[in-house]
Amino acid sequence: MLFSTITALKIVDDHSGYKLPWDPLQWLGEQGTVYHDIHHQSWGATTNYSQVYTTFWDHFLGTVSQKSQEEIEGLYKKGRDAAEKAKKVN
Secondary structure, three states: OOHHHHHHHHHHHHHOOOOOOOOOOOOOOOOHHHHHHHOOOOOOOOOOOOOOOHHHHHHOOOOOOOOOHEEEEHHHHHHHHHHHHHHHHO
């Protein structure tokens, strides 16, 4: 029951969109909010599926994002800019 509770909390935490420096749930494995959030972007929907505690299956099946940190930051910026532009139009 404790394992299930921690797993549920970890899943919610990974999907929260926040990476807090003092968050102990982010210490449970190499993936977390930043890693998994890529999977929820239109440009990363086929990568970084991740499991709760390990990225083994992403590595094994070749679904780890191959984009560099700079490319990822650029894609996030492009999305933010498009959202701001759409907001001004409406």
